[in-house]
Amino acid sequence: MKRLLFLTPVALFVVLIGVFFVSLQRDPSLLPSMLIGKPVPAFNLPPVRPGDQGFANADLGGEPMLLNIYASWCAACRIEHPMLMRLRREGVTIHGLDWKDEPEAGFGVLQNQGDPYARVGNDRSGRVGIDLGVSGAPETFVIDKAGKVRYRHVGAISIEDWDQKIRPLMERLKAEL
Amino acid sequence: MKRILLITAAVTALSGTAWAVEPDEMLADPKLEARAHDLSREVRCVVCQNQSIDDSDAALARDLRIIIRERIAAGDSDDQALAFLTSRYGSFVQLNPPMRADTLALWFGPLAVLLLGAVGTFVYIRGRSPDKAAALSAVEEAELADLLKHDVVKSDGTKRNEAG
Structure with missing residues (x-):
């Protein structure tokens, strides 16, 4: 018994090492979204493409889709862009939200790098992004058939993110009634 | 300056x-x-x-x-x-x-650690106090008396036990 008591600090130390080891690998910028399982808050945004219809929350749902937050000032969005173009070619529906940006600048991105979006709206004040709990660009929400948020991805979508997390989730959502 | x-x-x-x-x-x-x-x-x-x-x-x-x-x-x-x-x-x-169920650890964790430390310190100090030291058994008493009987002072002033 006494020997066991002497071992307690060692045991606590081992537990602490475990906690630190897990925490080191955790990215503190990945905050849980408050919207998971909830419908996207109401919004109605002006278009990014001149003469196009805008983008409203009523456009979401019907099928599993992505809602991508981007901006012309966002460097990581440039890295992510080819991935979005690839997904569009593969038939994934992606809507865009041009966050805290001038619509002309947001449109310039689509002209120069290609346009992966079905609908895209300009959120110049950034208020719709704030309603979504966006902390930066790029961010991507997975929306289910009912128009509810099911997943939030922070940062550019990598091939691994798509293959391991987002595509399997979208396939599951497709099978949902 | x-x-x-x-x-x-x-x-x-x-x-x-x-x-x-x-x-x-x-x-x-x-x-x-x-x-x-x-x-x-x-x-x-x-x-x-x-x-x-x-x-x-x-x-x-x-x-x-x-x-x-x-x-x-x-x-x-x-x-x-x-x-x-x-x-x-x-x-x-x-x-x-x-203060919520999922933030209880945040609020009371430090207090719990403090209490744990207090309990540990209490146990340690109590274990060290002299009145808690075990008294000699009958066999040990006899052994001690035997040792003292053979205790001699050598010419250089050091004490030592002579065998037997």
Whole structure:
């Protein structure tokens, strides 16, 4: 018994090492979204493409889709862009939200790098992004058939993110009634 | 030397805390502005996570400061304005976290560790006190008496036990 008591600090130390080891690998910028399982808050945004219809929350749902937050000032969005173009070619529906940006600048991105979006709206004040709990660009929400948020991805979508997390989730959502 | 010290003291006294709040964000009513200021010191910036939005220069922090001022100017209570932000960014943004089932460890963890330490110290000190030391058994007493009987003082003054 006494020997066991002497071992307690060692045991606590081992537990602490475990906690630190897990925490080191955790990215503190990945905050849980408050919207998971909830419908996207109401919004109605002006278009990014001149003469196009805008983008409203009523456009979401019907099928599993992505809602991508981007901006012309966002460097990581440039890295992510080819991935979005690839997904569009593969038939994934992606809507865009041009966050805290001038619509002309947001449109310039689509002209120069290609346009992966079905609908895209300009959120110049950034208020719709704030309603979504966006902390930066790029961010991507997975929306289910009912128009509810099911997943939030922070940062550019990598091939691994798509293959391991987002595509399997979208396939599951497709099978949902 | 004295003069340098005086100048340093004067300069330090004059320079207030630098806040990130820009003059154009401030509310005209000093009472409301003071409330907004106090509230935004309690809200964590989600971009630079260890700063409050009051301290942060991030564009999003500025937007949130403006939102807090809008809500307060529109007649929201402090709690309502804070709820507006926590419903979007979660209670993570509260630098002063609420007491809830999932924050109990945060609130009482340090106390639990302190209690654990107190219990450990108590047990240790009690185990060390002399009255707790076990008395000699009958066999040990006999052994000791035997040893003392054979105890001799040698010519050089050192004590030692002679065998047998």
